[in-house]
Amino acid sequence: MAAQQTRATIQAQGDYYLCPLSAVQMPPAQLQQEVAAQREQGARLVQVKRTDEEGKTTCIAQGYESEERFRVQLDGQTQTWTERRLLIQSVAATQAAQASLQSRVQQAQQVIDELMVRRQGKPRLQTRSAVEEAINEILTRFRCEGLLRVQIQEYTQEHPVRAYPGRLTGVRRTVTFTVACSREEEAIAQAMGQLGWRAYATNHPTEHLTLEQAVEAYRDEYLVERNFSRLKGHPLSLAPLDVQRDDHRVGLVRLLTLALRILTLLEGVVRQRLREQQEKLAGLFAGNPKRNTCQPTAERLLEAFREVTLTIVRTLHFAQRHVTSLSSLQQQILTLLGFSPALYLQLADDSRKFA
Incomplete structure (x- = not known):
């Protein structure tokens, strides 16, 4: 766009x-x-x-x-x-981004400080160009170019070599390097301000x-990708798709697509009614009953009805039904959706009707 x-x-x-x-x-x-x-x-x-x-x-x-x-x-x-x-x-x-930058600088500084530490099986860098190349690779890997000051000190040691039959006395030179790394605070501060x-x-x-x-x-824009996430993941779980027949595949996709439309409509209607009435819903968040919101998700709205139970007791002569009483939150959600709580109570209207 x-x-x-x-x-x-x-x-x-x-x-x-x-x-x-x-x-x-x-x-x-x-x-x-x-x-x-x-x-x-x-x-x-x-x-x-x-x-x-x-x-x-x-x-x-x-x-x-x-x-x-x-x-x-x-x-x-x-x-x-x-x-x-x-x-x-x-x-x-x-x-x-600033926390990430500080972490990268710290990690790069630690890796550079340990660059010349001798360890078993670790190859030793024998030339200055090899040391500089390794340092540049570290700075590039952690994206810290210009944020660290690295100083390389070169030391040369000479060791006399004894003469052996057929070989004269000589001198063996060994070159070692030390690396000192420090932060460029001004450059880091400038980089932090640009994030x-x-x-x-x-x-x-x-x-x-x-x-x-x-x-x-x-x-606050509408994100269509959120519906894709719902369809493929929780709560509809379309992916992975494991069916044996094509008609099963088509039917399952259509069924879950209908469920997605219901979730989207349910959420949109409740949010619109709350916005029109300038109200908020409280009690949707577990562990924080006083927290309220004017933009509840469909998943949290349905979660509020999780403990609703319909109990049916059948005998030879009658069937008795009992439904859990609705809480004030559940009644408020049904009202926002345009449903009367009486619809829910009708599930138990014929509790004493003879079979």
């Missing part, structure tokens, strides 16, 4: 787009240059804050905004428009979609 021709087509149709720019449209070096330029210009750094289900407000992202004028040839016509560029740094992604940034593009006017709203809209 981030392809320039695609964005131009959407603009030509009078529609709006909001999409992240890939490394093709926005190379990492260019992204860092634009972020640095915004900082040098003293541009306003906008913070995006979100209030969680417990009422705690935290900053989830921050970023800058700029504009770029585009002129693209599309189907023989020139499309001209102004695109908003949103440079966003996710707090969670930055923290994870977590990503560029987004939109043609939506600022008065209708602010930077904060754009971040929230993209994070």
Whole structure:
């Protein structure tokens, strides 16, 4: 979607787009240059804050905004428009990337420090070029180029060799190396500040979609991949598929597809009703009954009915049925789905009907 021709087509149709720019449209070096330029210009750094289900407000992202004028040839016509560029740094992604960077630097430093340690079966590096090549390989493997300062010390020792019949006295030279590794703190700090940034593009006017709203809209977008995950994994478990006949295969796929539609519809209806009524559901999370949510998953909604039991006692003359009483949470879920709790109680209406 981030392809320039695609964005131009959407603009030509009078529609709006909001999409992240890939490394093709926005190379990492260019992204860092634009972020640095915004900082040098003293541009306003906008913070995006979100209030969680417990009422705690935290900053989830921050970023800058700029504009770029585009002129693209599309189907023989020139499309001209102004695109908003949103440079966003996710707090969670930055923290994870910084932790990963620190871990890689520490691991690389440890491996370099142990490079010249003698161990049984470990080949000894006998030339300076071999040592340098090994160090470069380590830095490349841990992606720490320029973040560590490595010093190589070379020592030459001479040992006299006794004369033997037919051979004169000589001197044997042995070259050994030591490696000292230290952190480049300034380079590490600079690299840490460049992590977590990503560029987004939109043609939506600022008065209708602010930077904060754009971040929230993209994070809350509908992900069709989530349904694929449901279908292939828990709870429907389509993969792996092990059947003997083709009609079984077709039937199973169709049955699970219907189940997927029911799960999606159930979840969507409850979320829409909660949003309309500005309410939240509490009691869906095991071990935390006070935690509430306005975006429950279908799996958690169904889990709330796990302890429901229908008991049937049959004798020669009658059959008696008994159903577990509904909790307030279960009644609330049925109401949100548009069902009356009376439908559930009807399962035991004919409990004293003679067989």
